[in-house]
Amino acid sequence: MTPSQPPAGAASGNGRxxxxxxxxxxxxxxxxxxxxxxxxxxxxxxxxxPWYFFAGGLAGASAPLAVxxxxxxxxxxxxxxxxxxxxxIAASVPLLVSDLGRPERFxxxxxxxxxxxxxxxxxxxxxxxxPAAVGAAVSDRLGILPGLGRVAEVISGVxxxxxxxxxxxxxxxxxxxxxxxARRELxxxxxxxxxxxxxxxxxxxxxxADAGPARxxxxxxxxxxxxxxxxxxxxxxxxxxxxxxxxxGRYARLAKGCTATGAAAIGLAGRRRPLAIAGAGLLxxxxxxxRLAVYKAGFQSARDPKYVVKPQRERIDAANR
Amino acid sequence: MTLTDLPTPTFGGGYDGEARPRMGFFxxxxxxxxCKACEVACKxxxxxPEDGPLRISGNSYDNTLALxxxxxxxxxxxxxxxxxxxxxxxxxxxxxxxxGAGTTAPQAREGLRWLMSSDVCKHCTSAASLExxxxxxxxxxxxxxxxxxxxxxxxxxxxxxxxxxxxxxRREEDGRVFKxxxxxDRLKDGMEPACAHACPTKSIxxxxxxxLRERADAKLEKLHEAGFDDARxxxxxxxxxxxxxxxxxxxxxxxxxxxFPPDPVSTTRDVPGVWRAAxxxxxxxxxxxxxxxxxxxx
Numbered sequence: 018m019t020p021s022q023p024p025a026g027a028a029s030g031n032g033r034x035x036x037x038x039x040x041x042x043x044x045x046x047x048x049x050x051x052x053x054x055x056x057x058x059x060x061x062x063x064x065x066x067p068w069y070f071f072a073g074g075l076a077g078a079s080a081p082l083a084v085x086x087x088x089x090x091x092x093x094x095x096x097x098x099x100x101x102x103x104x105x106i107a108a109s110v111p112l113l114v115s116d117l118g119r120p121e122r123f124x125x126x127x128x129x130x131x132x133x134x135x136x137x138x139x140x141x142x143x144x145x146x147x148p149a150a151v152g153a154a155v156s157d158r159l160g161i162l163p164g165l166g167r168v169a170e171v172i173s174g175v176x177x178x179x180x181x182x183x184x185x186x187x188x189x190x191x192x193x194x195x196x197x198x199a200r201r202e203l204x205x206x207x208x209x210x211x212x213x214x215x216x217x218x219x220x221x222x223x224x225x226a227d228a229g230p231a232r233x234x235x236x237x238x239x240x241x242x243x244x245x246x247x248x249x250x251x252x253x254x255x256x257x258x259x260x261x262x263x264x265x266g267r268y269a270r271l272a273k274g275c276t277a278t279g280a281a282a283i284g285l286a287g288r289r290r291p292l293a294i295a296g297a298g299l300l301x302x303x304x305x306x307x308r309l310a311v312y313k314a315g316f317q318s319a320r321d322p323k324y325v326v327k328p329q330r331e332r333i334d335a336a337n338r
Numbered sequence: 339m340t341l342t343d344l345p346t347p348t349f350g351g352g353y354d355g356e357a358r359p360r361m362g363f364f365x366x367x368x369x370x371x372x373c374k375a376c377e378v379a380c381k382x383x384x385x386x387p388e389d390g391p392l393r394i395s396g397n398s399y400d401n402t403l404a405l406x407x408x409x410x411x412x413x414x415x416x417x418x419x420x421x422x423x424x425x426x427x428x429x430x431x432x433x434x435x436x437x438g439a440g441t442t443a444p445q446a447r448e449g450l451r452w453l454m455s456s457d458v459c460k461h462c463t464s465a466a467s468l469e470x471x472x473x474x475x476x477x478x479x480x481x482x483x484x485x486x487x488x489x490x491x492x493x494x495x496x497x498x499x500x501x502x503x504x505x506x507x508r509r510e511e512d513g514r515v516f517k518x519x520x521x522x523d524r525l526k527d528g529m530e531p532a533c534a535h536a537c538p539t540k541s542i543x544x545x546x547x548x549x550l551r552e553r554a555d556a557k558l559e560k561l562h563e564a565g566f567d568d569a570r571x572x573x574x575x576x577x578x579x580x581x582x583x584x585x586x587x588x589x590x591x592x593x594x595x596x597x598f599p600p601d602p603v604s605t606t607r608d609v610p611g612v613w614r615a616a617x618x619x620x621x622x623x624x625x626x627x628x629x630x631x632x633x634x635x636x
Contacts, residue, residue, distance in 0.1 A: 051414060051597030052397045054404060061495035061508040061515075078623055085631040094635070118493015118513025125473040125492045132613075133606045136496045137472035178620035186616040190470060190605050191499040197605055200612045204619035212626050227635050234630035241622065319499060326594045329601035 048330060050322040057192055057319040065116040067312035069109050070184045071305045073143070074211030075218060076105025077181030080150055082215055082234060084174030087167075094230060096157055097222035101215065102173060103154025106147050113143070135187040142180050149173040181211035188315060194256045194325060195318035196311075202249035206307065209245055212238025213276060214304035217283065217297035225288040232283050232293060235300050239280035242307060243273065256324055259314035268310035276303030353480045360482030361525060362584035363534065363542060364550035365456055366557060367596075368569065370541040372399060372454035376411040379536035383521065386410060387509075398452075404597070405457055407509035410518040411533050414596050416453040455596050456542055458533070459484070459505045459518035460573060461584030464604040467497035467506050467517075482547070483520040483584055491515055502580065502602035520584070547584060554588060566590065572598060579603030 050056075060066075083098035114123045127144060131137035150173035156166025185204035188196045196203065216235025220228050250257045260269045279299025286293035318324050380386065389408040395401050398415035405412045465484045468476040475490035476497060486506075493513040497506050506517040521531035529535070534544035543550060554571055561569040572589050576582035579602050593600045 049592060049594045051416070051595065052395075054397075054597060056504050056594075056597060056599050058406070058498045058501065058504040058507055060499040061493075061510075078627070081624060081627045082630070085627045089631045089635070091631070091635045116495075118495065118508050118510075118515075119491070122473075122490075122492035125475070125490055126494070128490070129472070129474040131469075131472060131474070133469040133609055134472045134496065135612070135616075136470065136494060140472055178623040179616070181623060182616045182619040185619065186612045187496075189612050189615070190609055191496075192466065192502040192603075192605050193499050196499075197608070200608060201615050204612075204616040205622060208619035208623050212623060216630070229633065229635050230630040233633055234626060237626045237630065241626070315499065319504075322594070322597075325599050329599055330594070332601050 048323050048326045050326060053322065055320050056322045056325045059316045059319045060191075060193075061118070062312075063116055064312075065112040067308040068305070069112040069116070070207065070308040070312070071210075071214065072105045072108040072112060073184060074105075074181040074207060074304070074308075075214045076102045076109065076146075076150060077177040077179070078208075078211040078215035078234075078238070079105060079219065080146070080170075080173040080177030080180075081175075082219060082231070083153075084171060086230060087170070089230075091227055091230065093227040094219060094223050097219045097231070098215070099150075099154045099157050099170060100222065101218045102150045102177065106143070106150045106173075109143065110147060135183050135190050139180070139183045139187060142176055142183065146173050146176040146180055149176070178208075182208050188311065191315075193315045193319045194328065195253065195259050195314045198256050198328075199249045199253055202245050202252065203311070205245040206242060206249060206311070209238050209240070209242030210304040210307045213242055213280070213300045214238070217279070217300035217304075220283065220293055220297040225290050225293065228293070232286065235297065236280050236284045239276045239300060239303070242276055242304070243280075246273070246307070256318070256328065258324075259317035260310065263313075263317055265310050265313035265317050268306045268313055272303050272306035272310050274303075275299045275306060279303055356480050358480045358482075359546040359548070360584065361520065361545065362461060362482075362547040362550055362586070363458060363520070363531075363544055364554050364586060364588070365458070366541050366543065366554070366588045367453065367455035368541075368557075368561060368566070368588055368590055369539045370413070370454040370456055371539055372413055372415055372452075373538060374402075374413050375536040375538060376456050376533035376542055377402060377409070377413060379532040380411045380518075383524070383532035384410065384519070386516075405459070405503075405505045405507075405517075407507040407512075407516040410458065410516075412457045414453075414455045414457060416455075416591070416595055418451040418453065418591075419449075420451045421449045453590055453596070455587065455589065456533070456537075457597070458585050459520070460503055460580070460586075461518075461520060462604060463576065463581035463583065464607065465580075466500040466502060466604040466606055469604070469606040469609075470496045470500040472496060479522055479525075481520070481522075481525050483522065483525075485519045485522050486515055486517065488514055488516075500605055502599055502604065550586075554586065557588060561588075573602075579607065 079098045079102040083095045086095035114120045126140035149169040153166050153169035156162050182204040185207035189200035189203045213235050216231045216238055219231035259265045279296045282292055282296030387408050398417050400415045402412050461483045468484050473490050475487045479485050491514040495508050506515050508515050530544040534542045568590050570589055572593050573583035573586040
């Protein structure tokens with residue numbers, strides 16, 4: 018006897034999902050798995066990580082805003098943006114260190130320089146930008162060592178843009194389908210989110226007469242965040258389901274709602290402070306919710322084997338055709 | 339070094355004269371009897387802690403469930419509603435003969451096929467865990483295997499979602515990540531890994547990878563001749579998304595049935611594109627800031 022195909026109607030492998038009721042005539046999804054168990058491990062990270070994405074992005078986009086404001090002679094805005102950059106970076110380091118399983122070994126991050134690891138490159142960027150941004154902000158606020166402060170300001174302004182986008186590259190460079198398959202869009206989503214939060218934060222700290230660039234930056238960032246997010250979800254197709262389900266789905270809805278209404282408010286506010294403040298608050302919340310949505314979506318994506326098996330099986334079938 | 343020319347850590351790279359032939363596992367699941375001696379031997383030799391109180395899963399005889407920080411060998415049990423295949427026996431003729439002799443005969447009927455398979459770290463050629471590790475704790479040994487240096491790992495956890503097989507995991511009470519070392523200590527002393535040593539059926543075979551591949555090819559041919567058309571080698575070739583594996587398998591069904599990803603890809607294969615996207619996004623940040631200040635301070 019030769020190995021036979023399973024008799025018609027019999028389950029040919031355990032764990033083939035066939036609808037919610039076992040034996041249902043209409044299969045829910047055609048893929049096989051080992052008792053429906055996950056193939057990937059969920060990340061070991063905790064909530065410090067998405068909050069670092071937020072704080073690092075806020076700092077990373079505020080630093081170039083400070084330089085640009087200084088160049089155009091807008092000292093008040095430059096001062097606000099620099100303060101946000103320094104504070105954002107100062108919050109980032111403890112968030113990252115406390116997420117480590119062995120926090121006392123944080124400096125092992127600087128043993129190697131590794132382009133295949135966005136976390137390695139980001140650690141170097143953070144190590145360079147941290148002292149620069151904090152130093153520049155302190156120098157600016159206290160008026161000490163102004164020359165050195167300006168040099169530090171430029172250094173942090175140059176590093177900043179990569180600090181707010183490498184985090185998108187970091188999560189994209191994993192096996193988690195909802196992250197890896199969004200590798201073209203995630204850095205742009207994070208860039209938009211960072212710009213929106215930076216514009217919003219400087220709007221809050223700057224007198225309305227000087228805050229025009231911050232308000233415009235906030236609206237631009239919100240538009241980039243929402244547009245890139247739409248493209249990402251469309252390209253992901255079925256793999257993007259986590260953005261519409263469970264905790265990630267709730268965060269994603271909150272992110273879109275806060276970001277859209279915040280952008281509208283800050284865009285219409287002009288020099289009306291109360292409306293601008295409301296809009297800025299919504300944009301900051303929207304930016305944080307966006308990172309939380311992306312973070313949680315990764316866990317949901319890693320948990321369900323269908324997101325691993327179905328695309329890979331389709332790839333094999335396409336190659337065999 | 340350009341971004342499109344990121345090197346995969348090569349075998350023997352940096353070891354010069356001390357490089358050894360690449361060693362690995364060939365796990366022939368067609369002769370696995372599900373005894374779990376490999377799981378026990380691995381835990382004993384490597385002093386791997388228990389993975390919590392025993393819970394009965396209901397998933398056949400598998401109460402281990404998955405590889406992880408405290409499970410470096412995992413035996414999967416799959417029950418399928420399909421006849422057990424008995425090669426070289428004509429069941430119809432046997433039934434007729436048995437009827438003539440007045441005894442009960444084996445019959446071709448719907449039955450239970452039981453698949454068992456011992457899973458382990460694949461020690462990939464392009465190992466995502468190793469390539470994303472920001473501390474250099476994960477490294478390539480002189481045997482071509484992938485090992486965590488426990489005195490370096492700071493528990494950042496990046497390797498955990500990077501592994502396309504879900505092998506490596508953080509041990510929460512310890513803070514560092516752990517996985518199969520292919521018994522690096524035993525290899526250095528010229529011994530075989532504990533699991534292979536304990537395997538009573540030679541389902542787990544250890545040796546130079548080249549030799550294992552030849553052995554696996556011969557076994558596959560034999561199985562196909564005997565009518566086991568479903569038999570296949572998983573991760574044997576180098577033309578896959580991980581550039582080949584140091585641990586490969588002979589399976590009797592599709593990989594996903596055993597909990598394997600059918601077409602795994604090392605995430606770092608796409609890292610040049612990822613960096614390009616990040617660079618473009620950084621450019622967008624610069625452009626947005628420039629545009630915002632260009633409109634004047636109001």
